[in-house]
Amino acid sequence: MSEFPAIIRGGGDLAAFLKTNKAAVDAALDDAGALLFRGFDVPDAQAFDAAIEGYGEPGFTYEDSLSNAVRTNVTPRVFTANEAPPSTEIFLHHEMAQTPIYPSKLFFYCEIAEMKGGATPLCRSDWVMDRLAKEAPDFVARLEAEGVRYTNTMPGADDAGSGQGRSWRSTLSVETKEEAEKRLSDLGYSWEWREDGSLRVTTAALPAVRKVSKGRKTFFNQLIAAFRGWSDSRNSADKSITFGGGEPIRAEHMAPAIEAADKLTVNCDWQPGDVALVDNYTVMHGRQPFEGKRRVLASLVA
């Protein structure tokens, strides 16, 4: 079993390192699923932006995404990882796997780590699938046959107090209800308007298992985060996920997946200047609650 995440220690300019060693970095990423670059000279968001530029792959922009998180851009391709309050835990997920449009990789950068807690848990999703295939083969078979649907309610205006607080206008990149309905119908979603101006949507059946390199399969979905965490004034987590056919996914279905993921999770404890590169198809990530000052920025690769 390879080191996870693999730590690449260095010094000097990370942008130059990534540009020169792109092929070796990608091979290491395919092997480990997540890389932590430590000891390089990455003092601020601009240096992080330059490092991503050095890596040289096209970005995936927050505006174009259907992400539910409220975020703020720092540079055109770098944004705050999630504006949810420090006390809110963000449970393991593959970025945007609850939508049909998701990034292939994620970069994280730690600018400030003056906090208690606040690690980024990382979990190899292929290892989760290996366990689930043995412990809950019926559940896996249904996920593969039916896929899954996610339901969530988006507010009329951004609510930074929630991990699911992005408004429907921002999420769908629209201004009016008519434009929202057009976009949802193009996406194959169903929807319902609420009296308070919020919008409840249910996705089409989306794949929940993904084939990745070397014949592996990953638990590529948002089930754990949705089941454990999609609770706010508008959403209740236990109503957020169903199998593709519409039957609710319940606690007894989720228990073996949650247990396997918890056992396999490794915490990335941040030091200022750290940069992590995560394969979004192979590795789940989250955020532990924290107290104090923490600034972790993110950027997505298309």
Ligand code: FE2
């Ligand atoms: Fe995320």
